[in-house]
Amino acid sequence: MLKSISFVVKSILIGVVVSSIILLLVPDLRKGSEISWALFSPQKITQEKLSFNHAVNAAGPAVVNIYSQSIDNTVSFNRRQPVERISIGSGVIMTETGYILTCQHVIENANSILVGLQDGRRVEAQIIGKDPITDLAVLSITADNLHVIPQQDEIDFRVGDVVLAIGNPYDLGQTITQGIVSRFSQSSLAMYFDYIQTDAVLNEGNSGGALVDSNGYLVGINNANFKTLDSRRRVKEVDGVSFAVPYTLAKKVMDEIIANGKVTRGVLGFGGEENPLGDGILVTSLTSGSPAESAGLQVGDIVVSVKTSVDSLAANDLRKTLEFISNTLPGKTMELQVNRNNNLLSIKIVVAELT
Numbered sequence: 001m002l003k004s005i006s007f008v009v010k011s012i013l014i015g016v017v018v019s020s021i022i023l024l025l026v027p028d029l030r031k032g033s034e035i036s037w038a039l040f041s042p043q044k045i046t047q048e049k050l051s052f053n054h055a056v057n058a059a060g061p062a063v064v065n066i067y068s069q070s071i072d073n074t075v076s077f078n079r080r081q082p083v084e085r086i087s088i089g090s091g092v093i094m095t096e097t098g099y100i101l102t103c104q105h106v107i108e109n110a111n112s113i114l115v116g117l118q119d120g121r122r123v124e125a126q127i128i129g130k131d132p133i134t135d136l137a138v139l140s141i142t143a144d145n146l147h148v149i150p151q152q153d154e155i156d157f158r159v160g161d162v163v164l165a166i167g168n169p170y171d172l173g174q175t176i177t178q179g180i181v182s183r184f185s186q187s188s189l190a191m192y193f194d195y196i197q198t199d200a201v202l203n204e205g206n207s208g209g210a211l212v213d214s215n216g217y218l219v220g221i222n223n224a225n226f227k228t229l230d231s232r233r234r235v236k237e238v239d240g241v242s243f244a245v246p247y248t249l250a251k252k253v254m255d256e257i258i259a260n261g262k263v264t265r266g267v268l269g270f271g272g273e274e275n276p277l278g279d280g281i282l283v284t285s286l287t288s289g290s291p292a293e294s295a296g297l298q299v300g301d302i303v304v305s306v307k308t309s310v311d312s313l314a315a316n317d318l319r320k321t322l323e324f325i326s327n328t329l330p331g332k333t334m335e336l337q338v339n340r341n342n343n344l345l346s347i348k349i350v351v352a353e354l355t
Contacts, residue, residue, distance in 0.1 A: 052164055056176055058216030062093040062149035063209055065116035065168040066102055066125075066139075070109045090167035090209030091115065091139060092221065093146050094254060100139040101221055101254055102208030104130045107137055115141050118174060129257035133265065133354070134193065134245050135223060138257045149210060150217045155247060157219055159183055165200040165222050165242070167209025177201040179242070194319065195243040196220045202242045211244040220244030265326040267354035268292040268334065272303065274318050280304045280339060281315045295349040302339040308332060326354060 068087040089106030093099075100115065107113055113125040121143065128138040158181065165177045179200030196211065202222055211220035223243045256263045269290020272281040280302040286293045303315045308328055315321045328334060330353035338345045 055216035061147035067114040068110040088205040098141040104137040167206035169203035169205040199240040265354040266328040266351040304337040
């Protein structure tokens with residue numbers, strides 16, 4: 001009998017303890033709410049999907065389709081009449097007043113240029129100027145309510161960053177491809193600046209389009225895929241190696257073309273390489289009749305520094321040295337400190353215009 005009473009008391013006590021714990025864990029039960037069995041169900045874990053839709057919406061309306069019409073007057077046995085040719089490309093609206101950046105090769109030899117806006121309008125464009133060195137050209141259109149691409153003066157841009165290429169490949173309409181910044185190319189493709197190299201896919205018609213970061217800010221103007229020759233000496237495009245002109249350079253070129261109709265660069269007329277035995281630039285060639293040759297610079301000289309009346313640069317980096325010279329206006333005098341057979345010389349050269 002006592003055992004039965006003890007068992008009942010223990011059961012009641014256990015029930016009270018368990019009930020108290022449940023009430024503490026599920027406060028809604030104290031209000032008379034029913035228990036939600038969802039509490040004991042496995043929770044579905046969801047993560048926000050990765051999307052660059054906001055970047056495309058910000059930049060996409062500013063990327064235009066470019067249709068360049070030219071007349072081919074080549075006469076052959078099978079063709080004696082001129083033929084009209086239409087080339088396709090892309091461009092980027094840079095200002096509210098209608099200035100557009102594109103590639104020079106997109107509008108080369110054009111008799112007329114038509115710009116297709118993303119809202120469906122088609123507007124005739126005028127060529128403001130071209131720059132063969134960077135393969136950039138500036139167009140102008142007259143239209144209202146233009147969408148200007150987002151731009152930043154200071155760009156935090158690094159190898160490994162995600163980029164989006166926006167353009168009009170094969171006239172399919174605006175198309176987005178994704179990649180990463182592979183490197184800042186210092187190949188012979190450009191002696192005076194570095195290309196942005198990416199693995200974003202570019203096809204015919206992408207040239208002149210926008211390369212933007214994951215927030216939609218312009219970081220470059222798409223130029224071309226890398227090309228090489230196969231075993232039969234035929235031109236072959238290399239997948240995953242694409243190039244763009246950096247935004248800061250493209251903007252500088254555009255501003256100068258708008259102001260002056262062209263880009264003016266200085267040149268001295270020597271070729272070189274970074275000195276393999278130490279500091280300086282080793283002179284490897286001289287252009288016949290150039291200012292450098294006329295001033296007495298010789299092959300084998302080591303250029304230690306370059307100096308103008310307002311600035312100077314230690315000549316340790318070939319690309320930076322060429323850029324320093326190209327940024328000096330023609331007609332200005334530049335002084336080169338030169339090591340010739342372990343003798344330090346000072347040579348003054350009048351800068352010519354790069355053409």
